[in-house]
Amino acid sequence: LFKDEVTLHFVDRNGTKLTIEAEVGDNLLDVAKDADIDGVEGACGGTLACSTCHCIFQEEDFERLGLEDIDEDELDMLDLAFGLTDTSRLVCAIEVTEGMDGIEIKVPIATNDARGA
Numbered sequence: 417l418f419k420d421e422v423t424l425h426f427v428d429r430n431g432t433k434l435t436i437e438a439e440v441g442d443n444l445l446d447v448a449k450d451a452d453i454d455g456v457e458g459a460c461g462g463t464l465a466c467s468t469c470h471c472i473f474q475e476e477d478f479e480r481l482g483l484e485d486i487d488e489d490e491l492d493m494l495d496l497a498f499g500l501t502d503t504s505r506l507v508c509a510i511e512v513t514e515g516m517d518g519i520e521i522k523v524p525i526a527t528n529d530a531r532g533a
């Protein structure tokens with residue numbers, strides 16, 4: 417089965433830019449973990465229970481890709497994320513799509529593991 421690849425630009429927690437290839441349909445947390453993006457922890461293993469996979473999209477991408485359409489479960493957890501923005505998402509809830517080709521995804525400087533405390 418042929419899978420399309422897209423190019424994604426990550427800016428990790430140190431501000432370092434990394435360009436990677438990802439396959440359409442892949443889970444964005446898996447993609448970030450495979451690429452060792454610093455600051456994307458995914459401590460709960462992608463079960464929407466930790467908020468350590470928090471990433472920030474650019475405004476124009478957020479709207480264009482329909483990323484503002486967020487499930488209740490994710491919203492609850494997102495609220496606990498460190499440095500929440502209007503274009504924040506938990507990437508374990510996101511699948512790579514064709515339209516993501518060339519986008520920039522920013523990793524916040526810190527994470528908050530909502531399972532702690």
Ligand code: FES
Nearest residue numbers: 458460462467508
């Ligand atoms: Fe824990 Fe996404 S990996 S919420």
